[in-house]
Amino acid sequence: MSALEAASISHSFSDKRVLKQIDLELKEGRIYSIIGPNGSGKSTLLHVLSRQLKPDHGQVYWKQADLYRLSPKKVAQELALLAQVNDVMDLTVEQLISYGRTPHKSMFQRLDEEDQIIIDEAIQLTKLDALRKRNVSQLSGGERQRAWIALCLAQQPKVLFLDEPTTYLDISHQLDVLEIVTQLQKTQNVTIVMVLHDLNHAAVYSDEVIVVKEGHIYGQGTPKEMMNPDMFKDVFNVQADIYEDKDNELLRIVMMPLKVRVQKVR
Numbered sequence: 469m470s471a472l473e474a475a476s477i478s479h480s481f482s483d484k485r486v487l488k489q490i491d492l493e494l495k496e497g498r499i500y501s502i503i504g505p506n507g508s509g510k511s512t513l514l515h516v517l518s519r520q521l522k523p524d525h526g527q528v529y530w531k532q533a534d535l536y537r538l539s540p541k542k543v544a545q546e547l548a549l550l551a552q553v554n555d556v557m558d559l560t561v562e563q564l565i566s567y568g569r570t571p572h573k574s575m576f577q578r579l580d581e582e583d584q585i586i587i588d589e590a591i592q593l594t595k596l597d598a599l600r601k602r603n604v605s606q607l608s609g610g611e612r613q614r615a616w617i618a619l620c621l622a623q624q625p626k627v628l629f630l631d632e633p634t635t636y637l638d639i640s641h642q643l644d645v646l647e648i649v650t651q652l653q654k655t656q657n658v659t660i661v662m663v664l665h666d667l668n669h670a671a672v673y674s675d676e677v678i679v680v681k682e683g684h685i686y687g688q689g690t691p692k693e694m695m696n697p698d699m700f701k702d703v704f705n706v707q708a709d710i711y712e713d714k715d716n717e718l719l720r721i722v723m724m725p726l727k728v729r730v731q732k733v734r
Contacts, residue, residue, distance in 0.1 A: 471496045471627055471659045472517055472535075477526035479512055486512045487523070488683040496626070499653050499660040501670040504680035505704055510663045511552070511631055513680060517661065518549045518629040544571035548625035550616055552632045561607070561615050562600040565590055568622025590621040593655075594648055610641025617648060621656075628652065630662035634669065642666070646673045671695050671719040679703055691719055701726070 474492040478485065486509045494500055494517075502510045515521040517528060519535050528535040530546065548568075557564060568590065569583045579587075591597055594614040599607065604615055613633065620628055630649070634642035650673055652658045664670045670677050671691040679686040679694055681703045687694055692712070700708035700723065707727075711720040 470494065471531070472661075473529040473532075474517060475527050475529065477516055477523040477528060479516055479521060479523050481512075486683055487516065489526070490683075490685055492517075492678070492685065492688070494627075494659060494661065496659055497653065497657045498675040499650070499662075499673060500676050500678055501662055501664045501674040502678045502680060503664060503667060503670050504686070508680045509683045510680050513678075514549075514629055514631055514661065514663050518547055518627075519543055520549065541571055544623065546625060547627045547629065548620035548623045549629040550613075550620055550631065550633055552635060557604050559604055560601050561596055561604060561618075562587065562591065564604055564615055565596075565618045565622050568619040571623055586624065587622050590618040593621060593652065594618040608641075610637050610644060613637065613641070613645055614648065617645070621652065625658065627659040627661060630660070632663050632665060634664070634666065642669070649673065667695070667723070668719075668721050671721060695719055695721060 470493050472492075472494040474490055477487055477490045479487040490513065502513060504510050512521065516523050519528070522536055530538065530543075535543065565587050566579060566583070569579055569586065572583075573579070591600055594617055596611070596614055596618055599611060599615075604612060607615060617633075628649075633645050633649070637645065646669060649660055649662070653660050674691055676689060677691055677694045678688045679699060686703055687699065695710055697708055697710070700706050700721075704723070706723045706725060709722045711722070712718070713720065
């Protein structure tokens with residue numbers, strides 16, 4: 469069943485057309501990674517799909533309803549976005565995560581026992597229990613990213629959007645974040661849509677990849693379908709060797725500039 473559909477969406481900044489007549493269908497309970505070169509429109513596409521930017525032309529549909537005609541409260545109950553950069557707030561981890569319950573409460577309504585259970589579950593899923601009383605400003609980059617993911621989880625969204633969630637993190641914390649995302653999809657059946665720069669991460673952690681080139685959808689499919697030498701040459705202007713780990717059904721990609729040969733070290 470489709471979670472989100474985009475029909476002929478276009479978007480411009482000033483005189484520059486960033487998205488050009490994009491059609492897209494995202495199914496429930498799958499992990500999608502949007503990949504493409506810098507400036508190709510990846511983040512703009514994510515922001516249009518998550519109702520952060522209204523398209524100049526076309527529509528985005530959430531369960532066949534026009535996403536941009538739904539109330540902000542309804543959208544916040546169904547969709548959550550983890551932005552690329554988030555403010556460091558003078559709050560404890562638990563206080564920050566509790567803000568995720570706001571879309572489900574009426575004005576001046578306090579958190580109740582059910583809300584606390586949901587907050588506790590978000591803390592446990594993101595492995596933040598030992599840090600719940602610590603100030604967010606005292607956290608490492610990886611810990612802070614997990615706290616913001618937990619806030620999104622407390623919203624109990626059907627779709628979670630992540631804009632480059634591993635940026636500025638070391639490799640260990642990058643993998644921690646991606647493992648949490650995978651666990652959410654498996655245990656909560658949340659549809660995940662994320663922009664990723666690391667193409668090996670996209671190959672390993674995605675059910676499908678959406679390849680964007682110059683504001684168009686170059687292609688959409690499983691990593692095995694899309695991660696091929698022709699795509700890397702056409703979209704990223706690199707040559708790539710793709711290796712398949714048949715035991716785990718995972719791809720490994722080695723990239724280099726076109727016409728460059730890697731010399732073996734003797």
